[in-house]
Amino acid sequence: MELPNTPSRSTRPAEEPFGPPVRFGADLGARWARFAARSASTIHRREGGGRALRVGADAAFDGLRPYRAGDDPRTIDWGLLARSHRVYVRTSRREAGETWGIVLDASASMGIGRPSKLQAAAEAAMALASLGLALGASVEVAIEGEREAALRLGSARDLGALAARLEGRRAGGLPSLGTPVRRGSWHGAARVFVLGDLFGADPGAWCGLRRMGRELVLVQILGAEELAPAARGPVHVLDPERAGRVTVVADAGAVLDYERALGAWLETWRRVAARRGAQHVLGDSAQTFEERLSRAVLR
Amino acid sequence: MSLWPIVWERPIALALLPLWLALWWFLRQEQRRPEVWSGAIEFWRAVSPESTRDVAREGRLTPRWIVWALAGLGLGTIALAGPRGAAPGPARVLHLHLQPGGALWIDRDDPAGRWQRARQAIARQAAALEPEPSVWLWHDGASAPLETEPDGSPPQAFLERLARSAAPFAPPDRADALWVQAAAPDPKPLAAGWVATGGDERAGPVGWDRGGWVHLEGGQLVPESGGAARPRWEPTSERSWIGDFARLWAADRGLATEGDGPLVLSVRSLPAPALASDGEVVGRDGWSAAVTPREASPSVAPLDGKSEVEVWLAASRGPLLARAPGQVAWAHVEWSEPRGDPAQVALSFADFFDGALAAPPEMASPEARADQGEAGESAPRWDLAAYPDPSRWQRGALTALAALVAALALLRAATLAPR
Numbered sequence: 182m183e184l185p186n187t188p189s190r191s192t193r194p195a196e197e198p199f200g201p202p203v204r205f206g207a208d209l210g211a212r213w214a215r216f217a218a219r220s221a222s223t224i225h226r227r228e229g230g231g232r233a234l235r236v237g238a239d240a241a242f243d244g245l246r247p248y249r250a251g252d253d254p255r256t257i258d259w260g261l262l263a264r265s266h267r268v269y270v271r272t273s274r275r276e277a278g279e280t281w282g283i284v285l286d287a288s289a290s291m292g293i294g295r296p297s298k299l300q301a302a303a304e305a306a307m308a309l310a311s312l313g314l315a316l317g318a319s320v321e322v323a324i325e326g327e328r329e330a331a332l333r334l335g336s337a338r339d340l341g342a343l344a345a346r347l348e349g350r351r352a353g354g355l356p357s358l359g360t361p362v363r364r365g366s367w368h369g370a371a372r373v374f375v376l377g378d379l380f381g382a383d384p385g386a387w388c389g390l391r392r393m394g395r396e397l398v399l400v401q402i403l404g405a406e407e408l409a410p411a412a413r414g415p416v417h418v419l420d421p422e423r424a425g426r427v428t429v430v431a432d433a434g435a436v437l438d439y440e441r442a443l444g445a446w447l448e449t450w451r452r453v454a455a456r457r458g459a460q461h462v463l464g465d466s467a468q469t470f471e472e473r474l475s476r477a478v479l480r
Numbered sequence: 481m482s483l484w485p486i487v488w489e490r491p492i493a494l495a496l497l498p499l500w501l502a503l504w505w506f507l508r509q510e511q512r513r514p515e516v517w518s519g520a521i522e523f524w525r526a527v528s529p530e531s532t533r534d535v536a537r538e539g540r541l542t543p544r545w546i547v548w549a550l551a552g553l554g555l556g557t558i559a560l561a562g563p564r565g566a567a568p569g570p571a572r573v574l575h576l577h578l579q580p581g582g583a584l585w586i587d588r589d590d591p592a593g594r595w596q597r598a599r600q601a602i603a604r605q606a607a608a609l610e611p612e613p614s615v616w617l618w619h620d621g622a623s624a625p626l627e628t629e630p631d632g633s634p635p636q637a638f639l640e641r642l643a644r645s646a647a648p649f650a651p652p653d654r655a656d657a658l659w660v661q662a663a664a665p666d667p668k669p670l671a672a673g674w675v676a677t678g679g680d681e682r683a684g685p686v687g688w689d690r691g692g693w694v695h696l697e698g699g700q701l702v703p704e705s706g707g708a709a710r711p712r713w714e715p716t717s718e719r720s721w722i723g724d725f726a727r728l729w730a731a732d733r734g735l736a737t738e739g740d741g742p743l744v745l746s747v748r749s750l751p752a753p754a755l756a757s758d759g760e761v762v763g764r765d766g767w768s769a770a771v772t773p774r775e776a777s778p779s780v781a782p783l784d785g786k787s788e789v790e791v792w793l794a795a796s797r798g799p800l801l802a803r804a805p806g807q808v809a810w811a812h813v814e815w816s817e818p819r820g821d822p823a824q825v826a827l828s829f830a831d832f833f834d835g836a837l838a839a840p841p842e843m844a845s846p847e848a849r850a851d852q853g854e855a856g857e858s859a860p861r862w863d864l865a866a867y868p869d870p871s872r873w874q875r876g877a878l879t880a881l882a883a884l885v886a887a888l889a890l891l892r893a894a895t896l897a898p899r
Binding site: 290292293378380403404406407410413415416417418419420421422425426427428429435438439441442443446 | 518525
């Protein structure tokens with residue numbers, strides 16, 4: 182949907198940090214490791230049942246399975262098709278050398294929610310990085326909106342550097358996910374995860390990252406109040422980034438209208454993602470990273 | 481005009497200002513709605529324009545309609561308080577407004593009576609004024625004020641006239657005035673001071689009802705049971721139908737012509753006005769009579785009383801019937817028999833004689849004899865008296881202007897207030 186381009190004055194400078202800082206609890210390290218181990222095991226067990234991330238030198242033949250919609254046509258075993266008149270695809274085992282890219286939105290709106298969307302995205306980023314490293318991939322993490330170069334992780338020992346980079350960070354700045362920007366080498370990654378609320382982002386541009394040999398997973402995280410606002414009557418709605426402030430009579434009718442409009446926008450993301458073969462996962466910030474990523478990774 | 485110092489005619493009105501501040505605080509709280517941070521603000525803007533209002537420009541300031549409303553209320557309050565900003569001048573005249581009637585004078589012979597207590601309270605109040613007044617002006621509500629030195633006292637005649645006066649007591653609420661009365665004023669003046677003598681009921685005669693005096697005793701009107709001397713009147717020996725009518729009226733009222741009773745009415749004469757030889761027709765209240773010149777000289781004394789004389793009936797060139805307290809008089813002319821309804825004639829002349837009856841010195845109204853409650857006194861706003869009192873026109877103009885400003889502000893607030 183097209184949103185009105187309403188010029189407005191923010192009630193706070195968008196550059197200022199907003200929301201609570203990211204804090205990693207003591208149990209998170211174990212949970213990330215457990216998640217990575219279980220997910221890697223599952224992926225290994227079903228390897229051949231999932232889509233190959235890259236065709237070519239990185240992939241080693243592992244077996245055949247019946248063709249499913251969305252499979253890369255280049256993996257079809259044409260010889261078997263000619264012999265049996267059945268469509269099978271060749272499956273491969275991932276190897277070291279594959280690169281995962283993780284794009285993390287840290288703009289001011291990510292400071293919203295309990296816990297904040299940034300907290301949820303940071304926990305998910307750590308979990309994905311752990312998983313990628315467990316699978317032998319190298320991982321590049323780019324925090325959109327910051328000037329520092331993407332952080333490249335080659336082994337599990339590097340996870341501490343990522344945790345140090347994320348912990349204590351607060352949301353701030355204008356929306357950074359408008360269109361994908363080439364940062365580091367993740368642009369050539371076999372699998373790209375985008376973590377953010379995607380407000381202000383262009384679905385077509387982002388889903389365009391999905392291409393042959395690269396999976397794209399859009400992990401959209403919204404605050405509970407953004408997903409399902411309460412009908413609480415007159416209320417001031419404030420945008421920490423750019424939209425200023427509006428006074429809303431949030432009665433049942435207005436909430437319903439809001440939810441319809443938001444639902445239409447989310448449906449646009451889902452539809453564009455499906456058309457491009459990307460995954461789109463939506464959840465609120467209160468979800469655990471395990472709940473959020475089980476759908477994104479172990480599909 | 482000097483803006484400082486500002487003094488207030490009714491400073492009590494300023495007590496409303498904290499109320500408006502409290503109202504402002506309350507309205508601010510009302511405006512302080514819950515705040516929700518959201519990255520999806522554009523959806524709120526898009527879905528229901530009528531349910532959203534962009535207040536970014538307004539920021540967190542108090543809405544303008546509240547500002548206008550409070551400005552109107554504040555200005556109205558200040559106007560109500562009556563600021564005075566003129567340069568002060570010397571205030572040296574203390575106006576003493578005495579309550580007419582017998583309430584103050586009822587126990588004049590008692591050294592601890594009402595009038596004596598009033599004098600002491602007046603002296604106390606005057607001594608406390610700074611600067612001390614240099615002149616006292618005594619007002620009886622009817623005649624010109626009487627000037628005395630501070631701590632002076634009006635003459636006996638002034639006080640007796642005051643005691644007989646039936647003028648209403650309506651003293652001005654001015655900062656240079658001290659109201660002197662028996663019972664405490666209700667409501668209290670804002671600027672004027674007051675002294676109230678208080679005092680128990682003073683039992684005694686309050687009227688004459690044909691056969692005898694009526695007394696006030698224990699708050700009740702009690703007819704006197706025999707023995708008291710009847711009030712007297714002095715008729716004229718000259719024969720005329722008016723004289724005959726006076727005798728009938730006096731008999732009906734129970735007045736005596738002899739005895740030790742107080743003299744309440746005397747018949748006197750008026751000099752004959754110039755009349756044409758064929759006379760003149762005069763009349764009132766539905767009756768008329770022809771008057772013609774009379775040769776003989778009057779045998780009764782002329783009317784006395786000067787300023788208190790009331791002309792009741794006049795010919796073209798002079799009075800024919802007049803009265804003063806305790807006296808009636810008619811001109812020494814020939815009166816024809818009255819024409820008209822006899823009942824109207826009787827009522828008209830009964831009113832003439834009744835209005836001339838003098839109250840005996842010991843008689844006072846029931847209100848004057850009644851219990852006057854507790855004594856009390858309050859100082860005048862002497863500080864205000866140093867400032868020129870705005871004229872009635874100025875006060876009205878200022879009030880109208882303040883009301884107009886307040887009304888405009890409230891109107892503006894009403895147009896800006898959210899529906």
